[in-house]
Amino acid sequence: MRKNKAVIRDVPLDTVYQNRDVSRIIRKVMKGGKMSVAEKLVYGALNKVQKVTEQDPMNVLIKAIKNITPEVEVKSKRIGGANLQVPVEVRPRRQKSLAIRWLVTYARSRRERGFAEKLAQEIVDAYHERGGAYKKKTDVLRMAEANRTFASFG
Secondary structure, eight states, X not given: OOSSOOOOOOOOOOTTTXXXXXXXXXXXXXXXXXXXXXXXXXXXXXXXXXXXXXXXXXXXXXXXXXXXXXXXXXXXXXETTXXXXXXXXXXXXXXXXXXXXXXXXXXXTSOSSSHXXXXXXXXXXXXXXXXXHHXXXXXXXXXXXXXXXXXXXX
16 A cells, blocks of 8 residues: 555646657657657647558547557455455546557558658557557457456456
8 A cells, every 4th residue: 555645746738749658659659758759749640640541640649549548457356365356446547547558659660761650550440440550459358258257346
């Protein structure tokens, strides 16, 4: 247990789209404190999303994040000497955090050249309900469904 409650800091809006989700993606992409590099990559990816889909990139991004947002996940719990995978509902802030984390992680593991291209393709794939991040969401959901009998322990 924690000594004190964790302080939830407010994420500022990004400069171009005035959106918290874009700002959180930029912070997730950032490595070594290089915010300007991360901003160029994310904004470049959103420009590529606009060219590919011919729609507003913010609408595409919001729907992509919504498509890969998990409703339930499994947590390991020790009950009677056995570790059980107990399905639990995901809190709204964690839902968004997991979706953004999966989006960036699976974008990094793609084969395209250049991170902006990788991120753009992962966003478009999530928008069309395919790709690594969407597969991760379905895998987590399937795991929770398989362990539904342990839901009473949660």
